[in-house]
Amino acid sequence: MKTRIAAVGDIHLGEDVRGRFRARLEGIEERADILLIAGDLTRHGTVQEGRVVADELRGLPIPVVTVLGNHDYHSDAEEEISGLLRDAGVTVLDDNSTVVDGHSTLGIVGGKGFGGGFAGKCASEFGEPETKAFVRHTKEIAERWRVGLKELQADHKVVLSHYSPVKDTLDGEPPEIYPFLGSYLLAEAVDAEGADLILHGHAHLGSEKGMTPGGIRVRNVALPVLGRAYAVYCLDGCDPDEE
Amino acid sequence: MSAEAPQYVAARVQRALAEDERTHELGIRVDVRGDQLFLRGQVSCEGRRETLAGVAHEAAPELKVRNELTVVEIRDPREEESL
Ligand SMILES: [Fe+2]
Ligand SMILES: [Fe+2]
Numbered sequence: 001m002k003t004r005i006a007a008v009g010d011i012h013l014g015e016d017v018r019g020r021f022r023a024r025l026e027g028i029e030e031r032a033d034i035l036l037i038a039g040d041l042t043r044h045g046t047v048q049e050g051r052v053v054a055d056e057l058r059g060l061p062i063p064v065v066t067v068l069g070n071h072d073y074h075s076d077a078e079e080e081i082s083g084l085l086r087d088a089g090v091t092v093l094d095d096n097s098t099v100v101d102g103h104s105t106l107g108i109v110g111g112k113g114f115g116g117g118f119a120g121k122c123a124s125e126f127g128e129p130e131t132k133a134f135v136r137h138t139k140e141i142a143e144r145w146r147v148g149l150k151e152l153q154a155d156h157k158v159v160l161s162h163y164s165p166v167k168d169t170l171d172g173e174p175p176e177i178y179p180f181l182g183s184y185l186l187a188e189a190v191d192a193e194g195a196d197l198i199l200h201g202h203a204h205l206g207s208e209k210g211m212t213p214g215g216i217r218v219r220n221v222a223l224p225v226l227g228r229a230y231a232v233y234c235l236d237g238c239d240p241d242e243e
Numbered sequence: 244m245s246a247e248a249p250q251y252v253a254a255r256v257q258r259a260l261a262e263d264e265r266t267h268e269l270g271i272r273v274d275v276r277g278d279q280l281f282l283r284g285q286v287s288c289e290g291r292r293e294t295l296a297g298v299a300h301e302a303a304p305e306l307k308v309r310n311e312l313t314v315v316e317i318r319d320p321r322e323e324e325s326l
Binding site: 004006012016017024028031032043044071074196197204205217223224227228229230231232233234235 | 264267269270284285287288290291315316317318319320321322323324325326
C-alpha cells in the first residue's frame with residue numbers, strides 16, 4: 001500500500017518568524033500521511049526557539065517525526081527541546097526507531113547523524129584523541145541505525161537524518177567542507193540492512209536527489225534546497241489521478 | 244606590519260557570522276575586494292539579512308558591506324515524487 005511522506009529540514013525557526021511555517025502546513029493532510037523533519041529546527045538551539053518549533057508543530061492532523069540538527073545542539077538544550085516537542089505530540093528520534101500505522105506500516109529509523117567525509121576522502125580513527133572521538137561518534141551512530149533497521153518490522157522503512165549519507169546531494173557545496181556535511185558510514189549501515197528512502201538536510205547549498213552505492217534513494221530536503229515548505233515522496237507508486 | 248590579507252579578513256567575517264550569537268549563519272559566502280565586503284547566500288527573512296550585514300560590519304568596520312544576500316522564497320508544495 002502506498003504511503004505519502006512529506007519531508008523538510010533546516011526550518012531554522014525563531015521568534016522572528018513565528019507563525020509563518022505553520023501557515024505553510026495548511027492542508028498538508030490532503031497531500032501526505034506523515035511529516036518527517038530532518039533537523040535544524042532552530043537557529044541557536046535555545047529553549048525559547050524550541051518553544052516556537054513546538055507551537056508550530058502542535059496539533060497537526062498527521063503524525064510528525066523529527067530528528068535534531070547541529071544548530072539544535074548549540075546551546076546544550078537538546079534534551080529540553082526534545083521534551084518540548086514530545087509534549088507537543090511530535091516524535092523525536094535519537095538513534096532509535098518508531099513505527100507509524102496508516103494505509104501500511106511505516107518504520108522510521110534515525111537521528112542527527114554526523115560527519116567524517118566520504119569513501120577515499122575521509123577521516124579515520126587514528127592519531128589524536130580529538131580525531132578519534134570525531135570518527136568514533138559517527139561509527140557509533142551508524143551502528144545504532146544498522147541495528148535499528150535490522151530489528152524494525154514495517155512495510156516500508158525510511159531513514160531520517162540531519163547529516164548526509166552521500167556526496168550526490170551535496171552538489172553545490174564547496175568540496176572542502178564535505179567532511180563536515182556527512183559521512184559514507186551512514187550510507188554503508190543503511191545499505192547493509194536495506195531501506196526504501198533516506199532523508200537528510202544540513203547541506204543548504206546542496207541538491208535534492210542522490211543514491212547510495214547500494215541503490216537506496218537519498219533526498220536532501222533542506223528548505224533552501226527545496227524552495228518550498230516540504231516535498232512529498234510517495235512510496236509504492238502513487239497514481240496522480242487517484243486522488 | 245603589513246595590511247591584513249583580504250583572505251584573513253574574509254575568514255574572520257565568515258567566522259563571526261557563524262559564531263556570533265545574533266547570527267549563527269553557516270552558509271554565507273564572504274568575499275573581500277578592495278575596500279568592499281560582499282555577502283552572498285540565502286537567509287530566511289529580511290530581519291536576518293540586516294542582522295548579518297550588521298555583524299559583518301562590526302567584524303570589518305574598515306570595509307563597505309555590499310549586502311547581496313537574498314531572502315529564500317518558499318513556494319507552495321508541488322507535485323509529489325513517486326518512488
Ligand atoms: Fe541547517
Ligand atoms: Fe545543520
